[in-house]
Amino acid sequence: MEDEKVDGKTRQEESRFLGLYARPSRGLQVLLALLPFVMLICVYLIASEVRFRQNPADKVVPTIGKMAGAVELMAFTEDKRTGKYLLWEDTLASVKRLALGIGSAAALALFVGLNMGLFPGLRSLSLAFVTFISIVPPLAVLPILFIVFGVEETAKVVLIFIGTFPSITRGVYLATLKIPTEQIPKALTLGASQLSVVYRIVLPQIMPCLIDSTRLSLGSAWLFLIAAEAIASTDGLGYRIYLVRRYLSMDIILPYVIWITFLGFVFDRLLQTWISMRYSWYLVSKE
Amino acid sequence: MDEKKALRALRDRSLLYLEDVHKCYGPKIILEDIDLAVRKGELCTVVGPSGCGKSTLLRLILGQEQVTSGALLIGGKPVDTPNTDRGIVYQRYSLFPHLTVLRNVMLGLDLSSSFLTRLRKKDQFRGEAMDFLEQVRLGDHVHKYPHELSGGMQQRVAIAQALIMKPRILLMDEPFGALDPGTREHMQIFLLEMWEKFKMTVFFVTHDLEEAVFLGTRILVLSQYYSDGEAKDGNNRHGARIVADYPLAFEATSTSVKKTADFGSLIQAIRRNGFDPEYLQYVTEFDLRHPDSFQTLDDIDAG
Numbered sequence: 001m002e003d004e005k006v007d008g009k010t011r012q013e014e015s016r017f018l019g020l021y022a023r024p025s026r027g028l029q030v031l032l033a034l035l036p037f038v039m040l041i042c043v044y045l046i047a048s049e050v051r052f053r054q055n056p057a058d059k060v061v062p063t064i065g066k067m068a069g070a071v072e073l074m075a076f077t078e079d080k081r082t083g084k085y086l087l088w089e090d091t092l093a094s095v096k097r098l099a100l101g102i103g104s105a106a107a108l109a110l111f112v113g114l115n116m117g118l119f120p121g122l123r124s125l126s127l128a129f130v131t132f133i134s135i136v137p138p139l140a141v142l143p144i145l146f147i148v149f150g151v152e153e154t155a156k157v158v159l160i161f162i163g164t165f166p167s168i169t170r171g172v173y174l175a176t177l178k179i180p181t182e183q184i185p186k187a188l189t190l191g192a193s194q195l196s197v198v199y200r201i202v203l204p205q206i207m208p209c210l211i212d213s214t215r216l217s218l219g220s221a222w223l224f225l226i227a228a229e230a231i232a233s234t235d236g237l238g239y240r241i242y243l244v245r246r247y248l249s250m251d252i253i254l255p256y257v258i259w260i261t262f263l264g265f266v267f268d269r270l271l272q273t274w275i276s277m278r279y280s281w282y283l284v285s286k287e
Numbered sequence: 288m289d290e291k292k293a294l295r296a297l298r299d300r301s302l303l304y305l306e307d308v309h310k311c312y313g314p315k316i317i318l319e320d321i322d323l324a325v326r327k328g329e330l331c332t333v334v335g336p337s338g339c340g341k342s343t344l345l346r347l348i349l350g351q352e353q354v355t356s357g358a359l360l361i362g363g364k365p366v367d368t369p370n371t372d373r374g375i376v377y378q379r380y381s382l383f384p385h386l387t388v389l390r391n392v393m394l395g396l397d398l399s400s401s402f403l404t405r406l407r408k409k410d411q412f413r414g415e416a417m418d419f420l421e422q423v424r425l426g427d428h429v430h431k432y433p434h435e436l437s438g439g440m441q442q443r444v445a446i447a448q449a450l451i452m453k454p455r456i457l458l459m460d461e462p463f464g465a466l467d468p469g470t471r472e473h474m475q476i477f478l479l480e481m482w483e484k485f486k487m488t489v490f491f492v493t494h495d496l497e498e499a500v501f502l503g504t505r506i507l508v509l510s511q512y513y514s515d516g517e518a519k520d521g522n523n524r525h526g527a528r529i530v531a532d533y534p535l536a537f538e539a540t541s542t543s544v545k546k547t548a549d550f551g552s553l554i555q556a557i558r559r560n561g562f563d564p565e566y567l568q569y570v571t572e573f574d575l576r577h578p579d580s581f582q583t584l585d586d587i588d589a590g
C-alpha cells in the first residue's frame with residue numbers, strides 16, 4: 001500500500017517517502033520499518049507451504065509448525081541421553097564463553113588503550129604492536145590456539161579475546177586522545193597526582209566509550225564464538241547448528257539462528273541502556 | 288649596583304616575577320625577553336594581536352610549558368609543573384563533563400586529600416562547595432551536569448571550581464570569549480565582584496581590548512610589532528615583547544565607563560602601540576608607564 005502512495009502524482013505525496021527532503025510521518029516510519037520483516041515472513045510462509053504440498057517430508061524449508069515442534073523438543077523437553085534441556089544448556093555454554101572472552105578483552109583494552117592515549121612513551125611502545133595484532137586474521141590463528149590451549153574452553157575464549165581486543169583498545173585509545181588536553185593541567189591545579197589524573201579524571205570519562213566499543217565488537221565476538229564451537233566443541237549454540245546440519249535439520253537451525261540474533265539484540269540493547277542510564281552526559285557530548 | 292638592588296627588591300615584593308623569559312618552538316621565537324613583575328591583588332589583563340603568544344605566556348605561568356631561558360618565579364620560587372598555587376579557567380573545557388556541578392567544585396578538595404580524609408570530611412567538603420556555589424549564585428543548579436548549563440553559568444562554576452583551592456594567582460585564558468555580548472558584560476561585573484570579595488590576584492588574557500581596559504587594574508600589551516634594529520622579514524619575525532604597560536585607574540563598578548572619552552583614547556593608544564603592524568616603536572621607547580614595569584635590555588644597544 002506504500003507503493004500506491006509513492007505512485008501519487010502530487011509533489012506533497014511524493015515528499016513523504018522519496019527524495020532527499022522526504023519527511024515520513026511517525027506512523028509511516030514504523031510501517032516502513034516493519035515492511036521488510038513482514039515481506040520476509042510472507043515469502044517464507046508461501047515457500048514453505050508450496051514445498052510442503054509438493055513433499056510433506058521436505059526438510060529444507062520447514063513449516064512453522066515443524067519448527068515449533070523442534071523448539072518444543074530442544075527447549076522444553078529433557079534430552080533423553082543427558083536429561084537436560086539442550087537449548088538452555090547450549091545458550092549457557094555459549095554466553096559464558098562470549099562473556100569471558102569479550103569481558104577480558106574489554107578489561108585489558110581499557111587499561112592498554114587508556115595508558116596508550118595518555119603516556120607518549122607507552123604509546124610508542126604499544127601502538128604499532130596493537131595495530132599489527134589487529135591485522136592478524138583471528139580465524140587463521142585458531143588452529144594455533146587449539147594446539148596450544150587444547151580443544152577445551154580456553155582456546156575458544158582466547159579466540160574471542162584476540163578477535164575483539166584490538167578494536168576495543170583502538171576505541172578506548174581514540175576516546176582518550178579526544179579528551180581535551182586542557183583537562184590535565186586543570187586537574188593538576190586542583191591537586192591531582194599523575195595517577196589520579198589517569199584513574200579519577202580520564203578513566204571515568206572513557207567508561208561509556210569502552211562500553212560502546214565493546215557493544216560494537218559484540219558482532220565479531222559472536223562470529224568467533226560460533227566458528228570455534230563449530231570446529232571443536234561438545235555444546236554451545238554454534239556447535240548445535242553445525243551438528244544438526246548433518247541431518248539437514250533446518251527446523252532446528254532456523255530457530256537457533258533467530259535465538260542467536262535475539263540474544264545479540266538484547267545484549268546490544270542492555271549495553272545501550274546502561275550507557276543512557278549511567279552516562280547521560282556522554283550521549284550529549286557525542287551529538 | 289643600585290639598579291640590581293632595586294630589581295631584587297621588586298622581585299621580593301612581587302607575587303609573579305619574570306625576567307628575561309624567552310620561549311621558542313624550534314627555531315621560531317614566540318616570546319622574547321619578557322620582563323614582568325606583578326604584585327599581589329592586581330587584576331592584570333593581557334592583550335595583543337592574535338598569535339602573539341598571549342596564551343603561551345599564560346601556559347608558561349601555569350607550568351604547562353617550560354621557559355626556554357630566563358626566570359619565572361611565583362612567590363619567589365621557580366615555577367614547576369601545574370599545582371595548586373595557580374588556578375586556571377579556560378574559554379572551554381574547564382569543567383569535567385562527567386561530574387555534576389557540585390562534584391566539579393568539590394573536585395579540588397577531593398583530589399588534594401587522601402582517601403581516608405575524603406571519607407571523613409565528605410560533608411565538610413560538600414558544605415564548602417555549596418558555599419562557593421551560593422556565592423556564584425548557582426545554588427539551585429548543583430546537581431546538574433555542565434552540559435545542562437548555559438555558557439555563562441558554566442564559567443561561573445569554573446570560577447568557583449578554581450577559587451575553592453584558594454590559588455595564589457588565578458589564570459584566565461579568554462574566559463568570556465565564547466559568550467554572547469550581554470552575558471559577557473554580566474560576567475565581567477561578576478568577576479570584579481569576586482575579585483574584590485576574595486582579594487584575588489588575576490592574570491587575565493583576552494583579545495578584547497575593551498574588556499581588558501574595563502576589567503584590569505593594569506594592562507599589558509604583548510606584541511611582535513616593534514623594531515630592535517635588526518631587519519626581519521615575514522617568516523623570520525621577532526618574538527613578542529611587552530610593548531606597553533599601563534596602570535588603570537578606572538573605578539570599574541559600572542559598564543558605563545566604557546563610553547567615556549578617556550576610556551576610548553586609551554584603547555586608541557593601545558591599538559596603535561600593539562596592534563598596528565606599520566607602527567614600529569624601538570625597544571627602548573616602549574610605553575611602560577606602570578610603576579612595577581622594568582626592562583633588562585642586555586643584548587640591545589640602549590643608545
